[in-house]
Amino acid sequence: MTGRARARGRPPRQAPALPAGGDAPVQQGVPGQLHGQRQPQQLRVPPAQAEEPGGHGRAHSGDAGPQERRPGLQVSSGLQDLSLRDRGGRRRDFHDLGVNTRQTMVHVRESKTGFSGRMIKLTTNHFVLTSRPHWVLYQYHVGYSPEVEARRLRSALLFQHQDTLGATHAFDGTILFLPRRLQSKVTELLSRTRNGEDVKITVTLTNELPPTSPTCLQFYNIIFRRLLKMLNLQQIGRNYYNPSDPVSIPNHRLMVWLGFTSSILQYEENIMLCADVSHKVLRGETVLDTMHSIHSQVGEERFRDTCAKELIGLIVLTKYNNRTYRIDDIDWDNNPKGTFRKSDGSEVSFVEYYKKQYNIEITDWMQPVLISQVKRKSRNIQGSVALIPELCSLTGLTDKMRSDFSMMKDLAIHTRLPPEQRQRELSRLLTYIQKDENVQKELRNWGLSFDYKSVSFTGRVVQGEKIFQSGTMFDYSPQFADWSRETRGVPLIRAVPLDSWLLIYSRRNYDAANTLLQSLFKVSPSMGIRMSKPSMIEVDDRTETYLRVLQQRVTPDTNIVFCILSSSRKDKYDAIKKYLCTDCPIPSQCVLARTLSKPQTIMTVATKIALQMNCKMGGELWSVEIPLKQVMIVGIDCYHDTVSGKQSIAGFVASLNQPVTRWFSRCVVQSRGQELVDGIKACLQAALRNWSKWNKCLPSRIFVYRDGVGDGQLNTLVNYEVPQFLDCLKSIGTDYSPRLTVIVVKKRVGARFFAEVGGGLRNPPPGTVVDTVVTRPEWYDFFIVSQTVKNGCVAPTHYNVVYDTSQLKPDHVQRLTYKLCHMYYNWSGIIRVPAPCQYAHKLAFLVGQSIHREPNLLLSDRLYYL
């Protein structure tokens, strides 16, 4: 159960006392090998590291044993031996340290910076970390004889020797970091437990780490978190929040805490702290409260289903400890009277346990029990934890809440901070750090300090793109990054006629259907869309009726099916989409009647709908100049279905023509937990087949924009997915070797840039490219700010070129990427990611949310998923 189950075991060590002088010279940093002649039997065990990229930690502490190091020798430690953490649980390599992709790309080894565009002065949210000259971090291995399991006890026993070790230390149970060198390389200490047992502790120097070693980077992060804790900030999940000054939004029973995200990393020239303001949305109600209100809303019949839909996947906080759990399941057959087995083997009921342990009385004994899976990847242990709804508070927003316009509006007031305010909040944090005596003392003791002024540098704003539509060329205002006005009433590149189409509506939406039709007839001629009168079909508002009508009336000649829906009830939408995407592959357009109800916006809405329908039928809207020839652009994104089926969907799209206005798409439905696309090979093969059908040859260049790569997954992507691409290309033919570029696209990054304009801070304009100072030296990476935001701070998108044989200059890769951000047809403006990523996302989302299996391939050359 909960915490106790987390006590980690470690691999058996036969003779834990480590020899003085280190007679076991152990190399480190070589994944796939378990070292130490003390455990010869372990050599046959499959290597743990190879399975878990970025995995490092206690489970491997056996190979982090004593190392033969000449003092003074600067050796950057591998990460494999680092397991230091500031709280329970295994720490993933969130920052993808140790993935060095740049070194394999010769053409960017010297420089990865672009040159085009005008200069712009930028400030960021990075702060330089400095250490005193000749700074060294001493890493020790701590062994216990007899072996002591509990981390707490290990820690308590060790720090009985505070006099010897000093007051400044960081210890995770196995590895000890000290800011100074102990007198001897091996220190033996004797401690006594409460039971009067003597334990011999051997502290062995294993490493002397320079400030830039990856181990140190993780160490800095842990120390920084310690500082935040000293400032009395509360840890929720990975970030720290200030609980003393919450914003409450009683209308929605929400509370917003202001907090900070922080990470310390090696950037181009400096080790820097990247700090950002973060908001945590908390809810003033327990899971049980929510269950009650769900019950009163939907009634008994749909209660369990609705609970599952709304609650699974949410993160909860418990009343009694400071941990967060994800709700993975609800056990309806259990209740608080049920029992579980404690670590000592005794059975106890939840009611008794919470009473005894925390003095908490559970009042509702009939409530179900929530199940949370506790992952411990490295050892393939899947434990689950049972939680009582009454004792859990919800955090974050549900999808339902996200779609609540008024709620999001109320929230945005508090969470969308404009640049100036955002920097002000940040500097408040740094002032706390600077002013707090204890924090400063801790920093001093470690010999570290921060530059409290954020880093400034120059970026570039690349030239705006020209938008081409049927021989006409448009500029757009960079301020809005939108050309819907400019292109209004201009013929589309390729308009697909609506010769035969269905318009399905229910009786109460008769007016809406007519209004829509009139408006469509008004807007479509100027776009060049030829439109016939549709078959108008009135239905009663039931899912079965819709489906029956579709079965009876859709013919092979039907261009598109248009449905006007009364409510945003998902089941009807899902049923229609599922039928028309799989069994009967015809593009479809669903619109809520409410959207059509406002006379003042109906023309705008009709214009957008006409454009969208045209795309769904294979039309093309506009283009930008793509200077590369014979190029195929690929976009990949993933959708993880957490509710039903627990499957993941990978959306895959690839351009089909030279101006990249037409897209081929496939998707892969994969089972749970499989993060990275397995079926990519088949997708890519199909895409190449189609490309060659359209172009009568194979592409000579392929660009893959890969979205949906989580923190810490980069290694797997580089070592597993990229080879799949290469394999696939090889399989096409021996004489076929196109140039391949793989770019990992990341939207959720901590970096923020602010343009210094007239003494104030503004959002940087679209087209701002950053490829110095705050990028990573070991990567070929850059940031682009492509979109604009009305309020709050614009988030740059991070691009990491992990594989590149294109021989293109970085400037060209940056420009191409920015161009592709102009090509998303559902938005007449620039978006945050290249269009292929957004298309792939849309596809994966539609399949994951509504269809749950691969759509019919007959649709694959159209943007039916918009």
Add this chain to the structure above:
Amino acid sequence: MDKNFQEEFKPVIKFEPPLYKQRHQFVKDLVEKYKPKKVADLGCADCSLLWMLKFCSCIEVLAGLDICANVMKEKMHTLSPLPVDYLQPSERSLTVTLHHGSVAHKDPCMLGFDLVTCIELIEHLEESELKKFPEVVFGFMAPSIVVISTPNSEFNPLFPRVMLYRHPDHKFEWSQAQFQSWALETARCYGYSVEFTGVGHPPTGMEKVGFCTQIGVFFRKSPQTGESVQSEKPTEAVYKTVFKAVYPSLKDGKYLQNAVISEVIFTAQIIKHRLMSKREESGDDPERKSKFQHSVDSFSDCLGKLVVEKHMEPFVSGNEVYIPLSTIFSFPKVNRLCGTFEKLCKLIAGKVTLSSDGSAVMFNIEHENEEN
């Protein structure tokens, strides 16, 4: 005791639950029984006892004292309020403070406690400190109850590895007789009575060695002696505060106000939603209805059994929805938080949009229609 005997008993001397847990449980039981409001733990070390006590709902003030600041700091953050404590402030107030200092020194911050615990403390004291200890704890602090636990040296031979003392830092370990005579003398001197007990039962057949940990529970005889002592010896602060946490509580006006506002608005929203959905169900377009019929919808079914006067019912007028405060006040949660209607009005004044006469919560629904 001969060697064979010891070997024989080796496996027996494992306490389940572990002895320190039994000691903590002992204190917890005592707290449950006497319901002290203010509890101090002297020699609180890693704060584990304090952590356990923070869940006891009778306690409003918890203090810890230790001679070693580092050992306290190691785990002191476990004494901080949890996020949920802020989300759902509790009825009781709770302040947790950690002091760095010695039990041989008097500090006024230790005055006024109901229960003072000294768990495995005295055996760590130097002779000079031990001498001053009774005067500080019993004479100066003078709480109603003092709990003192210490190893029973008669039990030691049952531990195979213990040579002299159980812990290298122990300055002494007493037999039952030694502890009891010290305790009785101290109790007599400062007007306390003392009861002896312990945790860690000896193995069967060895009952005469007594508990592994011996415990003395001291009760002050006269209820108010403490005060005279206090006024006699005004001392200045010598302890250093290393940690202080004030738990959010509804006793604090700020949290109470937040809780009330949030509950009032939430309740009003529920009533409004039901009112609106009822209107929609009735089939007519709400906008048209309010425009042409100027109807005043009444809404009482959501109140269940509560009887509310006709003019006090929620209603819609034009684009505004009015929900009378008296209706909201009749909801049990709001009622319990505020106590009186006057207090409700006072707490939400200026924070919630009310009708012109201040009798009802007002919502403007014009915007909502637009957005939806």
